[in-house]
Amino acid sequence: MWGSSWRRTSIAFGTACILAAGSTLATGSASAQAASQVQQGGDFLGSKAHKPSAPKVVDWENRNYSLTCDDIVDKPVKVAVRNGKGVAKGGGIGGYDHWEVEVQRTAQGSLPRLGNVTAVLFYCSPKPSNFFLQELRVYRTDDGSEIGRTPTFDVPELSPKYQPKSLMVKGGRLAADVKFYGPEDSHASGPSILRHVSWTWEDGRFVTHGADAES
Numbered sequence: 001m002w003g004s005s006w007r008r009t010s011i012a013f014g015t016a017c018i019l020a021a022g023s024t025l026a027t028g029s030a031s032a033q034a035a036s037q038v039q040q041g042g043d044f045l046g047s048k049a050h051k052p053s054a055p056k057v058v059d060w061e062n063r064n065y066s067l068t069c070d071d072i073v074d075k076p077v078k079v080a081v082r083n084g085k086g087v088a089k090g091g092g093i094g095g096y097d098h099w100e101v102e103v104q105r106t107a108q109g110s111l112p113r114l115g116n117v118t119a120v121l122f123y124c125s126p127k128p129s130n131f132f133l134q135e136l137r138v139y140r141t142d143d144g145s146e147i148g149r150t151p152t153f154d155v156p157e158l159s160p161k162y163q164p165k166s167l168m169v170k171g172g173r174l175a176a177d178v179k180f181y182g183p184e185d186s187h188a189s190g191p192s193i194l195r196h197v198s199w200t201w202e203d204g205r206f207v208t209h210g211a212d213a214e215s
Contacts, residue, residue, distance in 0.1 A: 056142065056143055056144075058118070058139075058141070058143070058144040060103060060106050060118060060120055061081065061082075061083060061084040061103050062081065062082055062083065063081060063144065064078055064079065064080050064081070065078070065079050065081055065086075065101075065120075065122070065137070066078055066079070066146070067079055067088070067099075067101065067122060067124065067135055067137075068135065069088075069093075069094070069099055069101075069124040069126060069133055069135065070124065070133035070134060070135045070152055070159065071152045072094045072126065072133065073092060073093060073094045075092060077092050077093055077099070079099070079101050081101065081103060084102060084103045085100075085101065085102050085103075086101045086102075087099065087100060087101065088101060093126070094126065096126040096127055096128070096129065097127050097128060098126075098127050099124055099125065099126050099127070100124070100125045100127060101122060101123065101124050101125075102122070102123040102124075103120060103121070103122060103123075104121045104122065104123045104134070104162075104164040105120075105121040105164040105165070105167045106118055106119065106120050106121070106167075107119045107167045107168050107169050107174075108141055108169060109168070109169025109170055110169070110172075111138075111169065111172060111173070111174065111200075111201055112172050112200075112201065113201055114138075114140075114147060114201055115140070116140070116141040116142060117138050117139065117140060117141055117147065117169060117174075118138070118139050118140075118141045118144075119136060119137070119138050119139075119167060119169055119174055120136070120137055120138075120139065121134060121135075121136050121162055121164055121167055121176075122134065122135045122136070122137070131187070133159055134159075134161065134162045135149065136149060136150045136162065136167075136174075136176070137149040137150075138150075138174065138206070147201075148204075148205060148206055149206070150174070150199050150206045150208065151205075151206065151208055153178075153180075153208075153211055155180065155181070157180070157181035157182075157185070158181045158185075158187060158191070160178045160179055160180040160181065160191055161178065161179045161190070161191055162176050162177075162178050163176065163177040163178065163179065163194075172200070173198040173199065173200055173209075174198065174199040174200075174206070175196065175197065175198040175199070176196075176197055176198075177194060177195070177196055177197070178194075178195055178196075178197045178211070179191035179192065179193065179194050179195075180193040180194075180195060180211075181193070195210055195211065196210055197209065197210045197211050198210055
């Protein structure tokens with residue numbers, strides 16, 4: 001009788017120990033899993049926080065520029081361009097009521113010592129007037145900061161006209177086809193002498209090549 005009772009007690013005690021141990025193991029496993037998830041979450045947040053930001057994309061037809069309308073004024077005037085067009089008003093625009101400005105063409109490429117650049121050709125018409133001028137400026141493609149502008153053409157006749165579709169950055173040069181006025185040309189007929197003009201970056205400025213028959 002005593003032997004039978006002792007065996008039942010031992011069996012019951014052993015079962016209780018096994019159940020308790022299993023419960024402890026289950027609890028420990030859940031805690032470890034939770035800790036792992038927290039760690040993984042922290043790693044994910046950490047990697048996301050240190051992810052490098054995407055490079056800035058410059059919208060060349062929707063930004064502010066500083067222009068001289070091809071040097072009709074000495075100090076550049078700020079022009080807000082939206083959807084490729086803008087108007088300059090107020091003081092400092094050379095005695096005109098306003099300027100009508102338009103982005104005619106952009107061209108991108110790489111230039112020696114400058115890296116990736118974007119050239120922007122501007123059309124500028126002072127009002128009231130019956131003429132327009134063009135201005136070519138160059139910016140860093142990555143952040144939109146200005147590098148410089150090409151020199152105004154030094155000609156005794158009317159200002160020559162860029163052919164917008166020909167603007168390009170290629171072979172380490174900025175280039176465009178430009179029509180110059182000849183002795184027999186007039187404002188009404190337009191320029192007739194076509195030349196392929198290019199610019200290189202030298203000593204901190206753009207140097208013009210091909211603007212006359214000897215260069």
